Amino acid sequence: MAPDWAEAYEAVPRSRFLPDLMWPHSMATGRNVAVDKRRDPQAWQRYADSDDPIVTQWDDGAHDGQEPGTSFSSSSSMPSLVFSMLADLAVRPGQRVLEIGAGTGWNAGLLAHRLGAANVVTTEVDGAVASAAQEALDRCGLPVEVVHGDGFLGYAKRAPYDRIIATCGLRKVPFAWVEQSSPGGVILVPWGTYYGPGEATSRLVVADDCRSASGPFSRPVAFMRMRSQRFAWPRxxxxxxxxxxxxxxxxxxxxxxxxxxxxxxxxxxxxxxxxxxxxxxxxxxxxxxxxxxxxxxxxxxxxxxxxxxxxxxxxxxxxxxxxxxxxxxxxxxxxxxxxQGSPDFPRFGLTVDADGERAWLDSPDNPVAAW
The missing domain is CATH 3.30.160.690 (Bacterial toxin RNase RnlA/LsoA, N repeated domain)
Structure with missing residues (x-):
């Protein structure tokens, strides 16, 4: 964890944003187990303090009961991933941040502790998830505005933003995010292709004219996809x-x-x-x-x-x-x-403009052309 986030980590614990019933996910086995705070508060707290991702909603809220559902649809990411992305975001005092995907509200709460709640706005497409995030943030004295809506559209009402961070996986980066950014702003996004589930975070820097954003990838990640970009598996x-x-x-x-x-x-x-x-x-x-x-x-x-x-x-x-x-x-x-020398993630990059997005190798002037 970057030293400048240590205070926020202590002041805004993940446990204050988690529901009583949750399903920690084992990265080793790929399985989820139900943990109920009311039945086993010690186990619940142990998982809340762990570096495990935790599923907080199944099947877009249609699931009920203790057993895991069919498809997880909202979660709290691994703290190590949360703080690595916040370090990449590199926020500074006074900056305004738009988050895409409120989830539990913890990430927005961390940002609000650093920047002030008035400088952070987060969007969430699921109404129940948005309400729970708003309640948790308010309860912690961090009254971030949680907007119930499609984050693909951004949130023009509070633009421009110095930083935009997506906490869901994308296969297409909307140009609206570029348009709603300040010159020199940063858009941090987990992005991948439909070839497979693999994604990597790209740190896009917005051009001075706000007509494009470009930057390299950093590390592989795995996020739930933005709901409008979910993949329908072919028969x-x-x-x-x-x-x-x-x-x-x-x-x-x-x-x-x-x-x-x-x-x-x-x-x-x-x-x-x-x-x-x-x-x-x-x-x-x-x-x-x-x-x-x-x-x-x-x-x-x-x-x-x-x-x-x-x-x-x-x-x-x-x-x-x-x-x-x-x-x-x-x-x-x-x-x-x-x-090409079997390039790793940091040699690849992405450019987004009004015409779409283009991946590149080593430089934006060297696009990765389709075969």
Whole structure:
């Protein structure tokens, strides 16, 4: 934790923003367990003081009961991640901050302790979550304005902002945030592609004319996506109906499973491939008998591909079909990444303007062009 945030951490504890019933998430097992303050206050406090992410809402509020729901829809992030992002935000006294995604209200409370509640506004798309955050902030004597609304639109009423921070994952950064920023302002956003769930934080600095913002990525992260940008997973049988495998084009590849997938969702390789192969998503089957299939689906048409990795074979068989040869694109993107020296997250960056967003390598003048 940066020393300048230590006082806020002590003065604004996360525990004051958590509900009695919560579901800490184990990063090691990927599982959630219900913890009720009324039944086990010691366990509740232990988790509240931990560095674990904590789910505070399931299924957009439709879930009820102790057991975890189907899909988590609001949470309190790991404190280590919260403070690393606040350090990247680099706020200074007197600055005005817009937060996208109030959640429990803790992040806004930390900012308000440093800057004053009048200099912080936070948006939250879920009405119940917004109300709970406002109550927690008021209870702590930090009356930040919590706006119930779509943060994708920003909040023009209180603009301009010196800092904008998103606490939800995005696949598209709205230009409205650039327009609502001050010259030289900072927009900190977790951003990724639809290729996979991996994201990285990008620190965008707003140009003097407020017509663009640009900056490098820093580290891999994982956030719940902005609700308007949630991913609707494609139906496999809509792409690969009965008999499609027999009619598909086949080939072989020497790219290994480890080279393609890296060490998991936080590995840079999936992030880099997503920059080069647009409008594609992928998923890996469970490994069975030394064999794993990795599927690729086009999001702009019905193109698909699958590569079947086997532990006992040096080469893997590929099937692909449709207007695009998706595996050819992925393989070419992997080759490009290796030829660039296998760049890590900080060598990549993002520029946002009225025309959209462009990823780049090393410099905004060197865009990462699609294959």
């Amino acid at each position: 496999h049988d809509a792409y690969v109906p009965e008999g499609a495998m027999d009619a598909a084009a086949t080939s072989f590849t020497s790219v290994t499973e480890a080279e393609l997938r890296g060490t998991g969702n936080f590995d840079v390789i999936g992030f880099a491939l997503g920059l080069r192969v647009p409008a594609v998503t992928h998923i890996a089957d469970r490994k069975r008998d030394g064999k794993r299939a990795v599927w690729f689906y086009g999001l702009s048409d019905r193109s698909w591909a699958v590569v079947v990795f086997r532990d006992d074979r040096a080469e893997s068989k590929v099937y692909q079909s449709g207007p695009r040869r998706l595996w050819d694109e992925v393989e070419a993107a992997h080759k490009w990444w290796v030829e």
